[in-house]
Structures are given as C-alpha cells and as structure tokens.
Amino acid sequence: MKALAALIALALIGAGAFWFLSAPSRLDPQIAAEMDKPGDARAGEIVFWVSGCAACHAKSADEPLKLGGGKELETPFGPITPPNISPDPDDGIGNWSAQAFARAIYDGVNEEGEHLFPAFPYPSYRHMSVADVRDLWAYLRGLPKVRGLSPPPGFGFPFNIRRAVGIWKRLYLPRLAPPEAVAAADPIAYGRYLVQGPGHCGECHTPRDFLGGPIASKALTGAKMPSGKGKSHDITPTGLKDWSESDIELALTTGITPEGDSLGGAMAEVVRNLSHLPKEDIHAIARYLKAGP
Amino acid sequence: MRRSVLAAIAVLVSVGAGIAADDPIKARKELMEANGKTTKAVVPMMKGQAKFDLAAVQAALNAYIAAAEKAPALFPVGSEKGGKTEALPAIWMNKSDFEARFVKLGTESKAALAAIKDEASFQANYGPVLKNCGGCHELYRAKEK
Incomplete structure (x- = not known):
C-alpha cells in the first residue's frame, strides 16, 4: 500500500516536472518592447528572401509572395505541411500582434501559446536581430491575403505531443540574450549572422542526432537531408577547400558549380531566393564560409 | 564520292540513333x-x-540549343530503369512539363545568343539561361546519395 502511494507520488512529481519543464517560454520583455517600433518593409523584403519563407510557406515557386501554406514536407518523424502565414485574418496570421510573431521566431511558440515543431527553423531564426524581425513583420503584413488552412502534422506518437517540444528546446536551445544587429561593414561577421540566423543553412547542412537535435560540434559539415533523400554538402572551409569565394558567390546566385554542374534539389530554391539579395550580402556569406566559425 | 559520303552520314546517323x-x-x-x-x-x-570571348560564349549557347533539341528523345518511356540513372520517375509523370523546360532552355539560349554582343550584355544575359539547369535538376534529378 505504501509502495503504491509512493509510486503515485513519484508519477505526480514526474508529471509535474514534465509540465513545468515543457512550458512554452514567454517573449523576452526587451524584444517585446522593441517590436512596438515601426518596421521598414523595404528592408524586410531582403530579410524575407534570405530567410527563404516562400520555400516552405508558398505553394508554388512561381508565386512566392502567396504564403497560404506550402507543400507537405517529409521529416523523419512524419509529414508536416507548413501553415498559412499570409496576412489573411482568418486563415493566416493577419490577426497576430508583432509580439506574437516575434514569439514564433524567438521562442518557437504560436499565438495560442503552443510549441511549434522545429520543422519551422526557429533554432536558427532566433539568432536574428530584432530589427530584422521587425522589418520582416512589416513586409509580411503587406503581402497578399490567401485563404485556406494546412492539414495538421502527421507525426506519430510521441512526436505529435507539442508539450514534448518544450523538453526538446531545453536540450538543444540554450537561452539567448536578445540578439544584436550585426554591422554589414564587417563581411565575415555579417556573413556568419546571415548563415546562422536568417539563412538557416545549418537546418540542412548540420547533422542531427536521433531526436532531430543539431550536433553543434559538427555544424555545417553536411548531413542527411531532413526528407531522408540525399545529402547536403559539407560547407565548412574543409568541405569547400576546392571552392574560391567567387565560386561560392556564383553558385549562390546562378546555381552553377565550379565544375559546370548545377545545384539541384532544395538548393535550387535557395538560389532562387538568394538571387534577390544585394551582392554585398552574397559576398559576406562567401567570406564567412571560407573563413569558418 | 557523293553517294559514299551520304552513305557514311546515313551510317553515322543510324549509329547515333541506335545508341539513343x-x-x-x-x-x-x-x-x-x-x-x-x-x-x-x-x-x-x-x-x-x-x-x-564572344566566340566561345556563342559556341556554348549553340551547344545548349543543340542539347535542348536532343535531350527529350533521350528519356523514352522505360528508360527510368535499366541502368544507373539519376533521372527521377517524376520525369515520366510530368512529361509535358519536363519537355517544355527543354524548349524553354532552347528559346532562352537563342535569345541570349542574339542579345550578347559584349561583356556587359554577357553578364546580364548568360546567368539567367543557366537558371534553367537548376530549375530542372530541382525536380527531376535524384539528390546525392
């Protein structure tokens, strides 16, 4: 009898600990206050392209500004269809506040206070400066409203439990101070920012462990693609030793490799997005990739 | 003489077709x-x-034009198997899109051929032609193993 009581007590403590540890975090108050300032939609357009929002949230590459929800993505945990993030008030995020948007980016939490699955690359996006997020929000607000909802994720148990993502975040996403803007005048530092933050290169180029957590010590060394099909390249200075900075710049803007081949798969979409960037930004990315972390 | 040249060409053409x-x-x-x-x-x-080098650029564009004309015939039904190939089954499920992309490559290569006169027009017009490579490889070529 005593043993049973002890077991129940333990189970309750366990459940309590899970509930406490898996709770969605609140948006940093400093970021919340910063998000009240007006954003610059024109600057936000560049953030939009480097972040590649359209790659997942637009149905067609021919209409990248219609963010009504994208095509189904395959992941090792099951299929997920990126949601409607157009400014439609009913089906999109038209009714979200700037702070709710920032919470999705920095905390991976939606407007209802639920954890978002990290198929949405907030593990990278949370490194974005508040100025960039504010500008991106201003830009997204002006895009076409699109109707329609995406189906819920088809993850199997236990990966379908949103609360469990809270534990995942504790394992892989240490708390960060609000990220500061990085000056574009320092190309290597700015390139690092673009690669690690909005560009979210590591989402495909950094290997993951069995729980889908990025293996930090192997950052950018190339990985199995999240879809399970194919491999991404090693884009550390070792992996790119036969590539010059200008080779990288050409590949990122035209898709053409030094061998005369072209980048296919998901990188073709990345190239389409990056072709909207100023030359200096592409140069910064190339400088950083050659210089290394 | 003329007859033998024609015969030789005929043999070459049939050999070429045979390979294809x-x-x-x-x-x-x-x-x-x-x-x-x-x-x-x-x-x-x-x-x-x-x-x-204008001549080299024109030669390259002419090579793309020729390749775009030849390529669709090299993906006959049934050739999705039978050898080591990176061609994805999606090709045969979207045959009209796949073939339209070669037409587009040919058309855009011809337009670039007409537009490129100097280095500036080369820089402006050559890259966009190459976007066609990635556009097709994105959908129809298997990713690296």
Whole structure:
C-alpha cells in the first residue's frame, strides 16, 4: 500500500516536472518592447528572401509572395505541411500582434501559446536581430491575403505531443540574450549572422542526432537531408577547400558549380531566393564560409 | 564520292540513333556531362576572371540549343530503369512539363545568343539561361546519395 502511494507520488512529481519543464517560454520583455517600433518593409523584403519563407510557406515557386501554406514536407518523424502565414485574418496570421510573431521566431511558440515543431527553423531564426524581425513583420503584413488552412502534422506518437517540444528546446536551445544587429561593414561577421540566423543553412547542412537535435560540434559539415533523400554538402572551409569565394558567390546566385554542374534539389530554391539579395550580402556569406566559425 | 559520303552520314546517323535507342541512359549522361564541360569553360568569364570571348560564349549557347533539341528523345518511356540513372520517375509523370523546360532552355539560349554582343550584355544575359539547369535538376534529378 505504501509502495503504491509512493509510486503515485513519484508519477505526480514526474508529471509535474514534465509540465513545468515543457512550458512554452514567454517573449523576452526587451524584444517585446522593441517590436512596438515601426518596421521598414523595404528592408524586410531582403530579410524575407534570405530567410527563404516562400520555400516552405508558398505553394508554388512561381508565386512566392502567396504564403497560404506550402507543400507537405517529409521529416523523419512524419509529414508536416507548413501553415498559412499570409496576412489573411482568418486563415493566416493577419490577426497576430508583432509580439506574437516575434514569439514564433524567438521562442518557437504560436499565438495560442503552443510549441511549434522545429520543422519551422526557429533554432536558427532566433539568432536574428530584432530589427530584422521587425522589418520582416512589416513586409509580411503587406503581402497578399490567401485563404485556406494546412492539414495538421502527421507525426506519430510521441512526436505529435507539442508539450514534448518544450523538453526538446531545453536540450538543444540554450537561452539567448536578445540578439544584436550585426554591422554589414564587417563581411565575415555579417556573413556568419546571415548563415546562422536568417539563412538557416545549418537546418540542412548540420547533422542531427536521433531526436532531430543539431550536433553543434559538427555544424555545417553536411548531413542527411531532413526528407531522408540525399545529402547536403559539407560547407565548412574543409568541405569547400576546392571552392574560391567567387565560386561560392556564383553558385549562390546562378546555381552553377565550379565544375559546370548545377545545384539541384532544395538548393535550387535557395538560389532562387538568394538571387534577390544585394551582392554585398552574397559576398559576406562567401567570406564567412571560407573563413569558418 | 557523293553517294559514299551520304552513305557514311546515313551510317553515322543510324549509329547515333541506335545508341539513343539502345542505351538512352548512357546517351543522356554523356549529353549532360558535355553540357557541364561547356558551362565550366564559361564560368571563369562569368566570374570576371577570364577575358570575355564572344566566340566561345556563342559556341556554348549553340551547344545548349543543340542539347535542348536532343535531350527529350533521350528519356523514352522505360528508360527510368535499366541502368544507373539519376533521372527521377517524376520525369515520366510530368512529361509535358519536363519537355517544355527543354524548349524553354532552347528559346532562352537563342535569345541570349542574339542579345550578347559584349561583356556587359554577357553578364546580364548568360546567368539567367543557366537558371534553367537548376530549375530542372530541382525536380527531376535524384539528390546525392
């Protein structure tokens, strides 16, 4: 009898600990206050392209500004269809506040206070400066409203439990101070920012462990693609030793490799997005990739 | 003399057609590799590291035009298997889109051929032609293993 009581007590403590540890975090108050300032939609357009929002949230590459929800993505945990993030008030995020948007980016939490699955690359996006997020929000607000909802994720148990993502975040996403803007005048530092933050290169180029957590010590060394099909390249200075900075710049803007081949798969979409960037930004990315972390 | 030349051409053409029909996988691989080599030669010019050479650029564009005409026939039904191929089954499920993309490559190569007169027009018009490579590889070529 005593043993049973002890077991129940333990189970309750366990459940309590899970509930406490898996709770969605609140948006940093400093970021919340910063998000009240007006954003610059024109600057936000560049953030939009480097972040590649359209790659997942637009149905067609021919209409990248219609963010009504994208095509189904395959992941090792099951299929997920990126949601409607157009400014439609009913089906999109038209009714979200700037702070709710920032919470999705920095905390991976939606407007209802639920954890978002990290198929949405907030593990990278949370490194974005508040100025960039504010500008991106201003830009997204002006895009076409699109109707329609995406189906819920088809993850199997236990990966379908949103609360469990809270534990995942504790394992892989240490708390960060609000990220500061990085000056574009320092190309290597700015390139690092673009690669690690909005560009979210590591989402495909950094290997993951069995729980889908990025293996930090192997950052950018190339990985199995999240879809399970194919491999991404090693884009550390070792992996790119036969590539010059200008080779990288050409590949990122035209898709053409030094061998005369072209980048296919998901990188073709990345190239389409990056072709909207100023030359200096592409140069910064190339400088950083050659210089290394 | 004339008859023997014609006969020789006829033999060559039939051999060529024979290769295409017997081993389309080999034929299309060779075509794609040739396209890669053609492009590789132009890359230093695109990067501004080699002197602009109008004749070489025109030769490359003509090679794309020829390749775009030849390529669709090298993906006959049934050739999705039967050898080591990176061609995805999606090709045969979207045959009209797949073939339209080669038409687009040919059309845009011809337009670039007409537009490129000097280095500036080369820099403006050559890159967009190459976007066609990635556009097709995105959907129809298997990713690296």
